[in-house]
Amino acid sequence: MAEVLVYVDHVDGAVRKPTLELLTLARRLGEPVAVHLGPGAEQAAKVLGEHGAVKVLAADAPEFADYLVVPKVDALQAAAQAVDPAAILVPTSGEGKEIAARLALRLGSGIITDAVDVEAGADGPVVTQSVFAAAFTTKSRVTKGVPVITVKPNSAPVEPAPAAGAVEELAVTFGELARGTKVVSRAARESSGRPELTEAAIVVSGGRGVNGAENFALIESLADSLGAAVGASRAAVDAGWYPHSNQVGQTGKSVSPQLYIANGISGAIQHRAGMQTSKTIVAVNKDPEAPIFDLVDYGVVGDLFQVVPQLTEEINSRKG
Amino acid sequence: MSLRIVVAVKYVPDATGDRHFAEDLTTDRDAVDGLLSELDEYAVEQALQIAEAADDAEVTAVTIGPEDARGAVLKALQMGADKGVHVEDDALHGTDIIGTSLVLAKAIEHIGYDLVVTGMASTDGTAGVVPALLAERLGVPQVTLLSQVEVTDGKVSGRRDGDAASEQLEASLPALVSVTDQSGEARYPSFKGIMGAKKKPLETLDLSDLGVDAAEVGLAGAWTAVEEAAARPARTAGTIVKDEGEGGKQLAEFLAAQKFI
Structure with missing residues (x-):
């Protein structure tokens, strides 16, 4: 064989x-x-x-x-x-x-x-x-x-x-170009303790609607209730609210989890490119016209500052 | 001596448009307006910044593609590149990644270089492997996926932010670098830049100018074949509820029914 x-x-x-x-x-x-x-x-x-x-x-x-x-x-x-x-x-x-x-x-x-x-x-x-x-x-x-x-x-x-x-x-002989680019130093990324974004079964993401770095705690709490990784849209990353290593989209990570929860993300093509192959897609957004709702299996039109904490609390109480 | 910088750019269908495949399963370049790939704007920007920091430097923008692809080079000239090269040949239609890297490498050698700068990927094919292929073909160090880059004393150095670690890299010139969208906002062409670009040299070359055999490129010469392309089935319309105070609980109910909780 x-x-x-x-x-x-x-x-x-x-x-x-x-x-x-x-x-x-x-x-x-x-x-x-x-x-x-x-x-x-x-x-x-x-x-x-x-x-x-x-x-x-x-x-x-x-x-x-x-x-x-x-x-x-x-x-x-x-x-x-x-x-x-x-x-x-x-x-x-x-x-x-x-x-x-x-x-x-x-x-x-x-x-x-x-x-x-x-x-x-x-x-x-x-x-x-x-x-x-x-x-x-x-x-x-x-x-x-x-x-x-x-x-x-x-x-x-x-x-x-x-x-x-x-x-x-395995016997390896290094060629002339092997030592061309030296790694002068290496700083390991600090672990968040959450699953790796691209490997996670569930990803919880936040976008422009999260409206500030401090509010990402809400997204992280929801992620932790589900054992999920945290993602962010380009808008949130460009605003400096969350690290680029967590960006989902064309110029960030491409994810394909069992469940993707988009919070305050409109669903621009840049973002869709990185998450559209997710198996189940859920969104919370206050704008009923947001293109993300064209992709969802379940969507809630509402204020994420109301919906997300309620969802997190409900999940935690169901887990008991 | 002058620092010779070559920046490779690609003309792509606008990613916000409704992109399709043509009948021969190549990218349909007529259905949607084209433009300089956004990710290559970062490459042009870093090439210009490196040139500005050098005592004496010349930036050449190079592209491959049909007539329209000239637009990518023109945009780079408007941003501030000194001259342009457009490789255009009917035999190139349907060329895949391996063939693209061959033609680009030949064009870059034809131009002459100390430093090659590219973006991290194109916004249409998105494979992101042309930089590594170019380094392999040119036989120079690859210093790729940089979020920060500088050139001093015949050396290029920069920071590569990977999944597991952030690495500081260094190599001697001649070398190839690729930069990410984190490397710094690209400038907009000024009115003066737009007017001045029309007077800058823009050379058009074909495959024979580069000594490339047409049989090595094009759809027939490709190393891979697309056999099927199907539009992704539209997602079945989901349930959308308006939050009346119970939205979070309703969502939890859905997730429980789907066995996520």
Whole structure:
């Protein structure tokens, strides 16, 4: 059976959820072989094996953390040459897409980014994308080389599928460009204690109607009652009310949760581009004409300063 | 010596318009008015700021696309770029990401550069991988997704705000940078800028000028194929209630019925 490479996104061996989703998709195409770069391979291999990785190709070197992107491309290229895969799957993120693109070029392969589904097809993987601010759904194929595909978070379920997950060392030789861009310093983001925005099952967002940084506490309380991530519209971020790392929309994060709750967000195209593929959409807005109401499964026309606290209180009391 | 900056820009269908696919499943560029991709305005802005901070610099805006795409270069000239290059060739219709990066890289080499500046992604294709592909093809460091950038003493440095961490990056010139929408508000062209742009050099090149074989680009030469494009089914109309004092409770009832609570 053909092998499918899956690039592992992890923090010191703690595998992030989108990688496990990729293993689900990889099993549709062949036998998943995970590529783990940096520390923590043994710890990661246990989880990767539980989710279908037949083996884990691992390499660790200071270059992976000290220089941008290219050392990881060198390693994935070595993995592709060692395995001769039927496809290569990489989680969609700023870095993931850059790694995938350079890898594709080196392998003489086409690349498709931001997949929301991948299925086996007669002529190779069929990739579904959501385009033009999610107004269209396309199905595409890579027609040259080994298909390199980046997949958005929440595009597939995480499924247990026990496999060997044996760690094998991957020999990597760094090329001339590997040390081109130095990471001089790195400051880890402070954790909010809430789920990662792109991975969360529920996202609660606030927009212009929240009317001030101090009022985002209302949005956070609602999010916490549901175990949700907090998002913000571009208007709220540009106003300085909430960090850019939480922005949902075309120039921020693209989210696809089970439930999206938009509070005081009109629903401009910029915002819709980042949340329109959410399964269930709920909105609270005082303007009955707001375009967000065209998308909703349930909408409340009203003052969010009344509706949101009441909703939070009701959820907390139901949880008892 | 003069700092040669090349800024890559794209002419895109207005994202606020009703965008469609053409019959051959390429982006329909006639259905909606085009404009300079908003995310490239940030690239032009940073290119101009870097040029202004240098003793001597020249900014060239380059684009690929049909006749209209000239509009993207013209906007960059109005904002303050010194000259423009437009690569136009009928054979380019339907070119995908890999082909686009090939033609752009050839054009950038043709122009000559110390620094290439791009936006984070286009607002139509949105893949955001052309910067990395250009760095790979040009064989120069990629210093990408920067929210802050500066060039001093033959080095480019900047801040990359990622999901997990904020990183300070550094590379020697020649290099490629891409900037995000957090890098700083783009300037509006002044009246003087708009009038002056008409007199600035704007060169048009075709594939043979760049030594690119037409078979390597276009729909037939693409490395990927779109096989289906379907409009997303309209969402079924949801329930909308007016808050009469119980809106929050009604919403909780809905969420409970959907098993979210």
